Amino acid sequence: LLAPARCAAAVGTAAPKVEGGGRRSSEQGQLAVAPARLVDELVEEALVWSSQHGLVVGDKNHPRSGKAPGVGLLHAPFALLPMSFSKVYWDQAVELAPLFNELVDRVSLDGDFLQETLSRTKEVDSFTGRLLDIHAKMMKLNKKEDVRLGLTRSDYMVDGATGQLLQVELNTISTSSNGLACGVCELHRNLIRQHERELGLDPESVVGNTAIAQHAEALAGAWAEFNNQSSVVLVVVQPEERDGLPVAVVYFRAGYTPNDYPSEAEWRARLLIECSSAIKCPSIAHHLVGTKKIQQELAKENVLERFLDNKADIEKVRKCFAGLWSLENDSIVMSAIESPELFVLKPQREGGGNNIYGDNLRETLISLKKDGSNELAAYILMQRIFPPASLCYLVRDGTCIRENAVSEFGIFGAYLRNKDRVIINDQCGYLMRTKAASLNEGGVVAGYAFLNSVFLT
Ligand code: ADP
Ligand code: MG
Ligand code: MG
Numbered sequence: 001l002l003a004p005a006r007c008a009a010a011v012g013t014a015a016p017k018v019e020g021g022g023r024r025s026s027e028q029g030q031l032a033v034a035p036a037r038l039v040d041e042l043v044e045e046a047l048v049w050s051s052q053h054g055l056v057v058g059d060k061n062h063p064r065s066g067k068a069p070g071v072g073l074l075h076a077p078f079a080l081l082p083m084s085f086s087k088v089y090w091d092q093a094v095e096l097a098p099l100f101n102e103l104v105d106r107v108s109l110d111g112d113f114l115q116e117t118l119s120r121t122k123e124v125d126s127f128t129g130r131l132l133d134i135h136a137k138m139m140k141l142n143k144k145e146d147v148r149l150g151l152t153r154s155d156y157m158v159d160g161a162t163g164q165l166l167q168v169e170l171n172t173i174s175t176s177s178n179g180l181a182c183g184v185c186e187l188h189r190n191l192i193r194q195h196e197r198e199l200g201l202d203p204e205s206v207v208g209n210t211a212i213a214q215h216a217e218a219l220a221g222a223w224a225e226f227n228n229q230s231s232v233v234l235v236v237v238q239p240e241e242r243d244g245l246p247v248a249v250v251y252f253r254a255g256y257t258p259n260d261y262p263s264e265a266e267w268r269a270r271l272l273i274e275c276s277s278a279i280k281c282p283s284i285a286h287h288l289v290g291t292k293k294i295q296q297e298l299a300k301e302n303v304l305e306r307f308l309d310n311k312a313d314i315e316k317v318r319k320c321f322a323g324l325w326s327l328e329n330d331s332i333v334m335s336a337i338e339s340p341e342l343f344v345l346k347p348q349r350e351g352g353g354n355n356i357y358g359d360n361l362r363e364t365l366i367s368l369k370k371d372g373s374n375e376l377a378a379y380i381l382m383q384r385i386f387p388p389a390s391l392c393y394l395v396r397d398g399t400c401i402r403e404n405a406v407s408e409f410g411i412f413g414a415y416l417r418n419k420d421r422v423i424i425n426d427q428c429g430y431l432m433r434t435k436a437a438s439l440n441e442g443g444v445v446a447g448y449a450f451l452n453s454v455f456l457t
Pocket of ligand 3: 155169352
């Protein structure tokens with residue numbers, strides 16, 4: 001492991017070679033002395049490249065955006081230069097990807113564990129409750145999913161104090177941004193190639209991103225296992241779609257938030273899909289494994305041992321767990337009320353913007369405790385990770401700002417299995433997101449973070 005002093009240099013903006021200084025290390029703040037002319041040039045080129053290569057998102061301010069194809073598009077928010085990232089962390093995250101894939105699958109097969117662990121959450125969180133109801137129905141029918149497809153993303157931050165790579169969360173549904181992540185990687189390679197001499201950076205050090213190709217391959221692999229030439233892949237977006245052909249694979253790009261179920265019709269559709277012979281990505285069980293509550297339960301002593309056999313693997317997985325606590329633990333609740341800045345309070349939700357921090361966290365805990373209500377069971381507490389910050393150029397809406405920023409690094413995974421045959425269990429590219437160090441939350445779509453790529457050091 002890296003000592004804290006080195007850790008700051010292990011994660012920072014890839015630094016251009018500065019005239020006179022001549023250094024190409026990744027120390028913090030090096031970019032601060034980049035000539036303004038060069039920055040302006042890079043920003044303009046990056047904006048043109050983004051428009052030409054589809055590194056774009058819908059523009060919320062345009063009335064016809066999302067309604068008419070090709071109308072109301074805006075470049076995706078991106079960091080101007082890649083984030084330097086130590087090979088030690090990269091290797092660790094890559095090694096963990098297949099272990100987490102396997103763990104998700106094994107946990108998903110233990111229906112009693114899922115029902116039991118989430119039983120108290122269910123009482124106070126109706127969304128998780130509805131998902132569990134579908135899961136319980138499948139258990140009652142003794143429905144077996146022979147072919148299982150998981151497209152996952154395990155997210156990490158480097159803990160500045162210890163230099164450890166810690167898992168933020170494990171996503172098992174709608175693991176988005178793979179297309180944009182591939183795009184920003186190409187953007188950075190291109191910019192660095194064009195300005196190789198001035199920047200003094202090697203474009204080959206930007207790690208290529210295979211997320212799109214590998215996830216598409218896994219979907220196609222699942223379709224092939226279904227073994228029906230006339231079948232299709234159904235992608236669930238908003239709202240729910242249907243067609244007249246047999247469905248081999250259902251991919252949920254939606255369905256992870258209560259907003260995706262505005263009426264009973266959507267719940268009926270989810271149940272219908274779960275009952276069908278189609279391969280679900282994810283199945284209801286895989287979906288539930290991705291909840292924060294299960295993440296917290298797996299971090300308890302002797303729980304990983306129920307699902308993984310290899311001691312060395314168990315140690316590797318455990319090493320990336322941050323502090324995670326159930327709110328039944330009164331002493332930790334008291335600590336969080338005393339020092340809320342050291343914790344994150346998380347409900348069972350996805351998509352960013354749902355966590356509670358700081359004074360809000362304290363007040364929420366105090367009021368939940370006062371009520372003596374079961375509402376506490378809707379949440380978990382997590383150790384707040386403080387990643388090392390560095391100065392970055394961040395571009396949004398055509399404007400470049402310089403910010404003290406931190407990064408979150410995700411590794412995509414794919415898992416395809418038919419009965420005892422594991423067909424794919426792989427890491428599949430990555431997502432690097434950078435946000436102002438002062439912010440709590442971190443989604444790109446949610447408007448907090450900027451897309452970035454990995455500059456391996
Ligand atoms: P979601 O499923 O909504 O993405 P996350 O657990 O990933 O939920 O939390 C959202 C964001 O909050 C993360 O992207 C990260 O920026 C921040 N965050 C979450 N957990 C922590 C933590 N333990 N320490 C620091 N920041 C965190
Ligand atoms: Mg998530
Ligand atoms: Mg997240």
